[in-house]
Amino acid sequence: MNPVASEKNGESESRLQMPDNVKKAIALLILVLILAVFTYRIIYLEEKLEEDTIKKDELGYVSDEIWYVCSSRNILYKIFHIEPWTPCGECYNIVFKVNNAPPKDVLEEISRKHNIAVLREVAETKDSSKYTIIYVKVMDKNSLERFIGEIEKKGYEIETYVRGWVYGKAFDIHKYLNLEHPPLVKYFIAFSILVGGDQPRQWRIPSMVSGVLILVLSYVITYLILRKRYGIYSYYLALLPPLFLTI
Template sequence: MTRSGVIEIALLLLILAVSTIQFLYWDQKFTDNELATNGKGYVSDEVWYVASARNILVKVFHLNPREVGYYGYTIIYEGVLDRSRVEEIASLYGVKLRFDYSKLNGFYAYSSNASSLNLFLSRLREIANVSDVVPGWMMPDASGINNYLNLEHPPLAKYVIALIMATVGDYPFYWRLGTVVAGTLLVLFTYLIARRLLNSAPAALASASLLAADPLVRNLSSTALLDVYVALFTAISFYLALDKRFKLSVLAVLVGSLFKFNTLFALTPVSLLYAREKLKGRYSLLDLTAIVLGFYIASGLGFLLTQMVAGIPLIGYLGFTSWFKQSITGAIAWHTQVKCLGNACPTSSAPWDWFTGVNSFTLYYFPGGLSVTASGFWPLWCFALVAAIIFLPSYLKGNKAFAHSTCWLLGVLSGYILLWIIGGRTQYSFYAVQLAPLVYSSLTVILATFNYDRVVEVLESWKHLFTRMNRALGRLLLLE
């Protein structure tokens, strides 16, 4: 290996190490603040994913989470609870209680001694109508959360969190280890994409560094949300498509869709590149239609198959019909409609808002008014999108690096725009992390290939296009 190659690998490893450290740092920062403020440990939509992961672990797999520091039960009851009597029994066994639930008819009991906690629970059942007990870290405060499985989203992220709970521990810092790993791998694949596009070590390292420093990527890689997995498998699919390994590229998309359906938006650029490769200069509308139609039929069947395989544990728990209605047809309907209206709803956004930094979703509030929002380096995002559109004629002039990066950026973005058009108006800015590796790949390509001659060429192309459009409009209006 050459000296420059060794330096490149060393710098890449440094970027990956720094990325992992900063993701873990923010993971710990969120955890410390929740514990210091006597919170329940959850950040943003973690309340849904972590709680459902715990329910899946306990109710579907019949396993208990590994306790960290103490043993705890979230106890749900029916009717009226004699709180003073419960506190009296708890004091006998050295069990501590938390009654800070307002939406959930329950409380949290915990102790350093498992036997004492179980004895307390046995005595409690004698004086209260206990309907459910969820072991592990305290559940969030939401009605019916003890039975919630988050079926509007596929289960793979919940399986990951449940596995961590069972093996490492049910503790806020640990819940996010999966996304920390996914975020680090996302940085790696962003490097690989830029390296493959430009065959330039400095450009690839710059692309990976920009992505790692992006606050949206950092925040989503430090919380137990789903979207960094979507970004990772989108990037993997992009990389495989660059090598014309289209079957594996589609497989990466299908695996990503087991975390969240919007990974499927990556099928748009894959289908275009696949059709381009198949046609190879023998273009005909009939052939194009047949290729694209066959691609989407095969991908659709693959989607259903992978969803059913991943859903086998839930199918066993719910039954196939109930699972299919909730996890497939119900989930699709849920994604294509407005989910929340009113002042109590979190801030939603349109896809184009993500490139201007407006209507950003607030992930967390720290004491003193400091908020953590789901927003990237929007000036760079805006520049990348505008430049991709302006330099679009380069796609027609044979600039392969630009063609690939622009196809992926605009192709995936078009999926969100289409979803918005058909009714899915409740979109949140953290969805945009899927676009992050595409934004920085496009930005790197644009800057690395920028030169005066290309600017002149693009301007002349746009001038020619507008001239033809003007003439066509004139003929249409019978002015010529």
């Protein structure tokens, strides 16, 4: 091999090689762009999801959120005895005992008398058993208790009432704790609800944060593994996995 030619090739490669500080600057810039695009996507999709699910009468829940969010709410209420605030103010789920909900006309009469707004009714049937939940907005807890007291005087039994977002459509959802799955995710969701209120965009913060962390870690790992071998191309390879396109 000609040593002169080899030396020339080495010199040309060194001239073409990008300085480390430029590489790092490009890597950082690409990471910032990734995060900007990803943040825009999740904010846009979250707003669209909330709007679409409420329009479709899915009550703001998407897929398995009904199980994880409702169980997180139940953990706060049943285990820690905490009632998180909601954007609508004093809003409560009133759960009637099985097959024991009042007819609509009776409910309307009592709610008018106590100035209670019945926002929604959720009913789920399993075999011959029917659970009915009404979602109400009240002035304060005293007016809620007077409202419940009059309903019970008419012979209708209430199992429980829970402050928060309206429960999803599932039988026995007010009792569900999702014990068949590890608790960590539910605790993250419960903490997020506790801090920012019981509302769809707040439920999704833990998954948004974890998505961003996964994206950043995958980018950094790709860069650390490939930078010495492929140089600048490693930055672009980090953008290609399905993780970035579908997260």
